[in-house]
Amino acid sequence: MNWDETTDEAAPQAADRLVGASADGEDQAVEAALRPKDLDEFIGQEKVREQLDLVLRAARARGATADHVLLSGAPGLGKTTLSMIIAAEMAAPIRITSGPAIQHAGDLAAILSSLQEGEVLFLDEIHRMSRPAEEMLYMAMEDFRVDVIVGKGPGATAIPLELPPFTLVGATTRAGLLPPPLRDRFGFTAHMEFYEPAELERVIHRSSGLLDVEIDPAGAAEIAGRSRGTPRIANRLLRRVRDYAQVKADGHINRDIAAAALGVYEVDGRGLDRLDRAVLEALLKLFGGGPVGLSTLAVAVGEERETVEEVAEPFLVREGLLARTPRGRVATPAAWAHLGLTAPQGKPGASGQADLFGA
Ligand SMILES: Nc1ncnc2c1ncn2[C@@H]1O[C@H](COP(=O)(O)OP(=O)(O)OP(=O)(O)O)[C@@H](O)[C@H]1O
Numbered sequence: 265m266n267w268d269e270t271t272d273e274a275a276p277q278a279a280d281r282l283v284g285a286s287a288d289g290e291d292q293a294v295e296a297a298l299r300p301k302d303l304d305e306f307i308g309q310e311k312v313r314e315q316l317d318l319v320l321r322a323a324r325a326r327g328a329t330a331d332h333v334l335l336s337g338a339p340g341l342g343k344t345t346l347s348m349i350i351a352a353e354m355a356a357p358i359r360i361t362s363g364p365a366i367q368h369a370g371d372l373a374a375i376l377s378s379l380q381e382g383e384v385l386f387l388d389e390i391h392r393m394s395r396p397a398e399e400m401l402y403m404a405m406e407d408f409r410v411d412v413i414v415g416k417g418p419g420a421t422a423i424p425l426e427l428p429p430f431t432l433v434g435a436t437t438r439a440g441l442l443p444p445p446l447r448d449r450f451g452f453t454a455h456m457e458f459y460e461p462a463e464l465e466r467v468i469h470r471s472s473g474l475l476d477v478e479i480d481p482a483g484a485a486e487i488a489g490r491s492r493g494t495p496r497i498a499n500r501l502l503r504r505v506r507d508y509a510q511v512k513a514d515g516h517i518n519r520d521i522a523a524a525a526l527g528v529y530e531v532d533g534r535g536l537d538r539l540d541r542a543v544l545e546a547l548l549k550l551f552g553g554g555p556v557g558l559s560t561l562a563v564a565v566g567e568e569r570e571t572v573e574e575v576a577e578p579f580l581v582r583e584g585l586l587a588r589t590p591r592g593r594v595a596t597p598a599a600w601a602h603l604g605l606t607a608p609q610g611k612p613g614a615s616g617q618a619d620l621f622g623a
């Protein structure tokens with residue numbers, strides 16, 4: 265590979281990568297159609313489903329509004345989907361907003377005061393709410409009450425306003441960023457995990473049915489294995505493979521078609537894309553597997569430091585292909601194997617240096 269080639273291209277953003285986990289415009293358009301509508305249709309996340317099922321059933325049996333629910337997990341794992349399922353299971357209306365949309369406490373007061381009894385308020389990216397709004401939310405969650413401030417300066421007065429009982433469903437990709445007082449006010453917290461390949465296969469079969477695409481089990485397995493544990497990516501790869509199958513074959517998806525299509529899009533057998541592989545290749549071929557500093561690695565692949573650190577590395581680390589050590593980035597033995605290269609003597613891929621991995 266010629267490294268100069270990569271420097272001419274704009275740094276890929278997380279959103280426009282085929283294997284990026286956040287939703288692009290096309291995803292948003294089709295996701296509504298692909299969303300499971302109730303808990304039975306929701307695939308995987310067995311523990312979360314079982315626990316949530318109990319919470320919702322008990323509330324229904326008591327004729328009460330369900331406790332506030334916090335959903336935490338990486339992008340594309342089904343947080344928005346689950347919030348809609350919660351409303352559907354409670355036969356309640358749902359209001360959808362997000363932390364960044366609520367800049368002033370007044371914005372939140374307006375939403376809260378217009379909620380109906382039992383309504384689900386879905387607050388996406390709850391960790392990005394402003395401080396004053398957050399403090400108003402504490403009281404609303406606990407006492408179903410807000411203080412609306414009327415007037416300015418010394419003459420300002422707080423008018424207490426009673427709220428109907430409602431269920432707050434908060435979603436965050438970073439549960440650790442939530443202040444403890446906020447976290448503690450949720451009656452139930454669900455941590456969503458990455459999905460197993462077998463679960464993603466089920467997601468792909470389900471979506472194929474809805475999109476009217478013919479796919480055999482081996483084709484679904486091929487796509488699932490490249491979907492990085494994320495249903496949103498599985499659905500996106502499925503749509504690209506469908507395109508290929510329509511243009512290059514008879515529309516039916518099998519293993520060969522799926523592999524060939526994803527080869528065209530440079531998504532490899534493990535779900536790494538061009539950027540991921542460029543980082544690994546530089547680490548292995550130019551720096552002998554490291555340790556090498558992040559800045560040096562970024563220059564070598566012609567990308568911004570942040571792109572390498574935030575876009576490529578998290579998945580490489582999760583996959584056990586790259587390790588961040590105090591001395592720099594280091595390739596693991598699995599990285600050498602994945603690129604079909606042999607580690608030079610004395611490198612982790614060969615023997616020794618196991619200390620770098622804490623062994
Ligand atoms: N358990 C599941 N079963 C079937 N499909 C799923 C499941 N979870 C997610 N999906 C699909 O994945 C897509 C993305 O899910 P969703 O929008 O709920 O993710 P999210 O966690 O809210 O992501 P973000 O953090 O970007 O907001 C949806 O279109 C949905 O169809």
Ligand SMILES: [Mg+2]
Pocket residue numbers: 343344345388
């Ligand atoms: Mg969402």
